[in-house]
Amino acid sequence: MQEINQYLADTLRQLRHDRSWSLDRAASECGVSKAMLGQIERGESSPTVATLWKIASGFDTSLSSFLEPAPAELRGVTLRSADALRQRPTADAMLMAPLFPFDARYGFELFEFTLLPGYERLSEPHSQSVVEHVVVVRGVMELLVRGVWQRLGEGEAVRFAADQPHGYRNPTSAPAVFHDLIHYPPGSDSQSR
Incomplete structure (x- = not known):
């Protein structure tokens, strides 16, 4: 769980940085409180799926982008379990x-x-x-x-x-x-x- 929270925190921080958004702007775009976004970025909170969807929608990005990076391919084939x-x-x-x-x-x-x-x-x-x-x-x-x-x-x-x-x-x-x-x-x- 800690690894997932850290990936989520890093991704959220990077998305805000890429857009030059303050926590206030991100909160406004996502409909999630500034305090909650700050807790997520610090790895102190595990949001609900509903909150994660709000954040993804606010940044106009996919839900999975907050969970893990794209998997590796081997000669055009990706195996997952x-x-x-x-x-x-x-x-x-x-x-x-x-x-x-x-x-x-x-x-x-x-x-x-x-x-x-x-x-x-x-x-x-x-x-x-x-x-x-x-x-x-x-x-x-x-x-x-x-x-x-x-x-x-x-x-x-x-x-x-x-x-x-x-x-x-x-x-x-x-x-x-x-x-x-x-x-x-x-x-x-x-x-x-």
């Missing part, structure tokens, strides 16, 4: 595996998320034109899109515009696992990274 990557990088009761962190060549990032029983997260809109593709791998979950909770079972998939409020929840007593491919529009800072 969800079991090796699965972690709880935020204060949420949700496990994340950044299977393929954002890469501007492809315009997307791919996560495996595990929602523990009873977990619910409401997400504020992401940057304009961000699209999510959710595929349930194991269990049952519910996805909030356009104000309606939709029940999704194993093998079911949904694509939706994520620049609107949405949410994820697990109303069951067993973990729910899903893949989430998040596509960023060409021209965003995410695409230029």
Whole structure:
């Protein structure tokens, strides 16, 4: 956890530096308090996924850019293991595996998320034109899109515009696992990274 917090702190500090933003300006752009941003930069706080998304949206960058660098390729092939990557990088009761962190060549990032029983997260809109593709791998979950909770079972998939409020929840007593491919529009800072 300490390694993740340090990577997040370094990335946030570098993004602010690259844009010549003060903590006040970053707080205003992200909708996150100056105190919280300062704590994150000092490695003193592990934000929730919702807070991390606010920061990513404020900087117009990908969520995965705060979790780890792009993985190494060997002759055009990248091998990843969800079991090796699965972690709880935020204060949420949700496990994340950044299977393929954002890469501007492809315009997307791919996560495996595990929602523990009873977990619910409401997400504020992401940057304009961000699209999510959710595929349930194991269990049952519910996805909030356009104000309606939709029940999704194993093998079911949904694509939706994520620049609107949405949410994820697990109303069951067993973990729910899903893949989430998040596509960023060409021209965003995410695409230029």
